[in-house]
Amino acid sequence: MKTDARTVCELRDVTYVYPSGASGRAALSGVSLEVREGEWLALLGSNGSGKSTLARHLNALLIPTQGDCIVYGMSTRDPANVFAVRSAVSMVFQNPENQIVGTVVDEDAAFGPENQGLPPAEIESRVERALEAAGLLAKRAKPTYTLSGGEKQRLAVAGALAMDAPCLVLDEPTAMLDPRGRADLLAIMRALHDGGKTIVHITHRLEEILWCDRAVVLAGGRIEWEGGVEPLLRQDGALRKWGLDAPPLVALWRELGEETGLALPRIPTLEGMIDALCPLQ
């Protein structure tokens, strides 16, 4: 069976049970999902909802217990496809400390393309582009231990970019960063999205999905909701039920929308709210 050319990854009725799981409970139950080319998809859920388990299916780190995961038309179940799948879908994990393998910044970013067996000139140009995109070109010759947590996480992104995969899966990439590191990383993700990269962004912070194209909410290993960011943010009771608290600015935007006739932005970014609520000076 051939999948639609516009589909990057597809989960078909995927159930996953961890082999060591003491409970025997499925971490994912009957999940079907399509990731479309060029989209920035937010995958939301509270701790333990199954979102990381889902993410690990997208580049064949986990193979469905039942159902199938198809990446660019290739089933992850066939070991012959794993190399191609991982070249198409790169992962960035939560903890920046666990993802650095090189002792110098550009060496670390070169790890992926070197493993892909590319010629040195190609590796060099890819590393340069990737470090540039991650805002680390000026630090290319620095030892990795001198980087801050936020810089290490950007280096992990650069490493993934250097693989030249069209799709990037980031699993709570900002969880261990301070507000500055978080803002820097989000800006990079926006630029990558503008440049046509397909991004799957796993998070439980609603303030991070304001620029996403689409959102999927997982709870208890099932997809509970799927749709645009704006309608998701307008939910209130449901968000809480899924363990997703609306950030204060989102709550203010929703309440003012319900209780006043003010013209408010479609998506409650800080800039948009300031524009809407400050009279012209």
Added chain:
Amino acid sequence: MSITVEALCHTYHPGTPLETRALDDVSLQCGRGEWLSIVGHTGSGKSTLAQHLNGILFPDSGTVSVDGMQVVEKSPNMRDIRRAVGLVFQYPEQQLFAEDVMEELSFAPTNWGVQSDRIAPLASAALSMVGLDDSYLARSPLNLSGGEKRKIAIASVLAGEPSYLVLDEPTAGLDSWSRRELTDLLARLKKEGTGIILVTHDLDIALNLSDSILMLDRGRSAAFGAPSEIMRYLVANSVPGLRLPDIAALSAAIGRSDPAAPLTWDRAELKRWIKARETGGRRP
């Protein structure tokens, strides 16, 4: 009865090429039943300061005292100081060590010489404070979820019944639900008379819940005062790595175009004002 720090200085690796002045002339006070938040960018000295509060680190100059006891190396009171000040490190779940939760929770009270028949009730009470029931007592801490491990680590400090609780970024990596549960617990402990010292870069939590805030910038005290004073300071000065929470930033922006607007981090207050302006209560 308070934790008092006066003119504290601390230098890492003195006399070597790596010498770094981590804290420079920092003072603070936090009484029992009060909540002090220590905020600042990564590397501002927050964690270094927290580790002075129960004698893990000692000042090069200046003083730290807990309920009148000086925190100095080889103090005869060190045991009482460490019993009074419970410290929850960053990512405390990495320090879980016991075979089951009961053993984990018994560790502190056993060390403090609590009679053995009182330990089980203490463990149970600490578990229920973090929202878990006794069914967890027999489980291995290693088989719990990340959020549950964090709770067990915090409960293991609470089981020692500290008078002050110092927490270093306890909400890092928690989802918003767990974050709310944790801040609710801290507010309850404060009400019951525990002193709370929270190290955080979440200004939203600091402004909404603290009695006072100490803001560190590169090891120095940039400001120390009530949340409203800190908010005014942050509107007037930019502090690297610290961002005003969105509601506060919105309120400050509206205030620049309309001086009658309140300077606030409170969503309900800002909403009331916007609605009043909208329905014709507009000031001249």
